[in-house]
Amino acid sequence: MSDNFSTNKYAFWLWPFTFLYGIGVFVRNQLFDWGIKKSHRYPVPVICVGNLAVGGTGKTPHIEYLVRLLKEKYRVAVVSRGYKRTSKGFVLAAPQHTYREIGDEPYQIYHKYPDILVAVDGNRCRAIEKLLALPDHQRPEVILLDDAFQHRYVKPSFSILLTDYNRMFYQDRLLPAGRLREPASGRERADAVVVTKTLPDLKPLEFRITETNMQLQAHQQVFFSYVGYDPVCSLLSASQKLPFIPTADDAVLVVSGIANPEPFVAEVRKWKWQVETLSFPDHHDFKEADVRSIMQSFQRLKGKHKIILTTEKDAVRLLHNKYITREQKKWIYFLPIAISFSDKEKEAFDNMIIKHIQTFQQNKILW
CATH class of the missing domain: 3.40.50 (Rossmann fold)
Incomplete structure (x- = not known):
């Protein structure tokens, strides 16, 4: 890993803007933490996959990994904002939709996995509520939120934070001097952290150094994924x-x-x-x-x-x-790419997700 700060020669001059941006993000997060802004919970498992930084950490391939893991056992829906789409509001993907109408990544997911629901909406709460209003035989049993770690109006039942091994969140700075959407302290909201784009032969010492540097809490699980190619x-x-x-x-x-x-x-x-x-x-x-x-x-x-x-x-x-x-x-x-874990980590990651869903459903029955 390398320190990427030196690549931005204008970082020093951007600090005033970074300071103001940081104040805005801090105030927004505090409003949610204090309950002034409301986060909504839902009666189905809602698994969020997101990151702290702008740019590609592999969110869509990890969403697809979860789709493959879950779609044989559960009715799965993916909710995305549909970046750069031409349509407005809520759209439930259908065969007649083009990538321009729903966004390239939702389009890719829908056409790879036509047996699941794919919805796009900048308002994730509205999207979830519309999905849960579908008839019983269509209503999703698990909802996957794509790139929604900062969308705090939804309170996910489980949050997965992705961070690129080549530019870890603890190496980065807030926008615009760096690429972080929010401070590294935002990691505390994650239930699990996946370090993406690692090498398959990463040495145990590198695992330990990375985990130590992230300064995670005891309950937060850490996994390392790498990109495989078909x-x-x-x-x-x-x-x-x-x-x-x-x-x-x-x-x-x-x-x-x-x-x-x-x-x-x-x-x-x-x-x-x-x-x-x-x-x-x-x-x-x-x-x-x-x-x-x-x-x-x-x-x-x-x-x-x-x-x-x-x-x-x-x-x-x-x-x-x-x-x-x-x-x-x-x-x-x-x-085509497909996310891979080592055999040991794959079993642990898969079991973590399945156990969460089963526990959620069991607790719901007891309500």
């Missing part, structure tokens, strides 16, 4: 895999519009082919000029085989992009 898939058909084994004679244009593309690019470089990269902002909506730039860069590649490779999240926006022809889409592939 086989490369065609943009037009996820069942179609990469038709060749990459070698030094082949070339790839890596296109990404995510918060932190470095791990994705590093994974692609492991295959030893010629790699060129094009990076765009997170959740980028690819315009005609962007597509023209991508295709020009692709045409300039030299290789026996050549493709455009993108992330799973970006694939959603490229698949439905009106500026890309179907013939061009044949050249585009994406690399």
Whole structure:
């Protein structure tokens, strides 16, 4: 891990703004802590997955992990605000909705797991209440809140805080000098902390140092996850895999519009082919000029085989992009990711979640 403060050469000049922002966040949190602002509880398990920092810590892949864990036993719903969507208010995802209407990440989740409910609404309380008003056979038994750690109008029954191993919350500062949405003390509201984007072979000493530095309370459980990758898939058909084994004679244009593309690019470089990269902002909506730039860069590649490779999240926006022809889409592939834990940690994490749900349901019966 490295101290990222030095990368922001303007941090000193931003301190006055950080100070004012910190006062605002402190006052808001105190209003909730004192009960002046109300947090709402619900009669079903509500599991929140969020973080203290802006940017990508892997919230959507961790939500998908929980979906896979729970969907065979429970009716599961995912609630998201639907970042950058064009629609307003509450929307329950349906086959006719585009990613522009519900957001790229909710769209991805809904189409990967069509047997669950996916709802988007900036007002999570309203979203939960509408889901709980559904008929008995549709009403969710477990609700997963995506990126709602600071949405304190909902009192989750269980909170999972994610933090990127490469930029831990205790290494960071409040906005705008750093990337924290709230002070590191916000970790106290978490029931479990997952350190994301670690190396699979992280040494025991590094585990202990990280846990010590987080200064967690005794009841807070800590887990370490890492990113695993599934086989490369065609943009037009996820069942179609990469038709060749990459070698030094082949070339790839890596296109990404995510918060932190470095791990994705590093994974692609492991295959030893010629790699060129094009990076765009997170959740980028690819315009005609962007597509023209991508295709020009692709045409300039030299290789026996050549493709455009993108992330799973970006694939959603490229698949439905009106500026890309179907013939061009044949050249585009994406690399799916899946969150992994060590065997020991996976069992402990899964058991923690299942036990929470079972305990919640048992206590509800006793009310």
